[in-house]
Amino acid sequence: MRAAAIHAPSSDRMPGMLFSATPKDLKGTDHSLLDDKTRKRRPKTFSGMDVKAYLRSVIPHLESGMKTSKSKDILSADEVLQWSHSLEKLLSNPTGQDVFGSFLKSEFSEENIEFWLACEDYRKTESDLLQKKAEKIYKAFVHSDAAKQINIDFCTRESTAKKIKAPTSTCFDEAQKTIYTLMEKDSYPRFLKSNIYLNLLNDLQANSLK
Numbered sequence: 001m002r003a004a005a006i007h008a009p010s011s012d013r014m015p016g017m018l019f020s021a022t023p024k025d026l027k028g029t030d031h032s033l034l035d036d037k038t039r040k041r042r043p044k045t046f047s048g049m050d051v052k053a054y055l056r057s058v059i060p061h062l063e064s065g066m067k068t069s070k071s072k073d074i075l076s077a078d079e080v081l082q083w084s085h086s087l088e089k090l091l092s093n094p095t096g097q098d099v100f101g102s103f104l105k106s107e108f109s110e111e112n113i114e115f116w117l118a119c120e121d122y123r124k125t126e127s128d129l130l131q132k133k134a135e136k137i138y139k140a141f142v143h144s145d146a147a148k149q150i151n152i153d154f155c156t157r158e159s160t161a162k163k164i165k166a167p168t169s170t171c172f173d174e175a176q177k178t179i180y181t182l183m184e185k186d187s188y189p190r191f192l193k194s195n196i197y198l199n200l201l202n203d204l205q206a207n208s209l210k
Helices: 048-058 077-082 087-091 094-106 111-122 128-142 155-163 171-190 195-208
Strands: none
Touching: 048 077, 077 155, 077 195, 094 111, 094 171, 094 195, 111 128, 111 171, 128 155, 155 171, 171 195
C-alpha cells in the first residue's frame, strides 16, 4: 500500500522545552558521548534489506503481521503518519526519536539529536548536579574540539561557554534551539522522503489491513 503524500509544516515554537526524554549517552560511563573516533563523512545508503532489518529490530510486531493496536507498546500507522505533521510530533515519540536518530546516523549527523536529547535531560537535572552535567555536555558537543561538535555559530558557542561557568537549567537553550531549527529545516524533510520512514509507514499500513 502506497503512503499518502506527506508535507511537513515549519514551526516557530521551541518544542525542545516540552518533552522529557532521557538520552542513554548521559547514563553511566561516557563511552558514547566522548567517543573520539574519526568518522568518514560519506552518507550511508540503506538497501531494502538494511531498512527491513532495522525496522524489525525497532518494531518487532511488523514481522509477525500483527494488526495495529491501541496498546502503547505497539506502534500504529496513525502514529507514524503523525510524525510527518511536524518535527515536534516526531520527537515526542520515543520510537520516533530512535528511527530519526538512525536516519541521522546514516547521514553522519547523529550528534544533533544526541545533543537535543542531552539538553532535554539536562533541563530536569537537580541544581546541585548542574555544573557537572553542563561541563559534560559542553565538552562532548559544544567545545571547539568536541568529538561530536554541533554546528552552531561562534556567538552561540561563546555565549554557551560563558553560561556554563555559573550554570542554570536553561544555559543550553539557545544552542538547543539552533540545533532544533537545523534539524527541522534540513534533516527532517529528507527523513520524510527516506526509505527508513516510508518503509516503516507502508509496512504498518499494510499490517493494519490484515
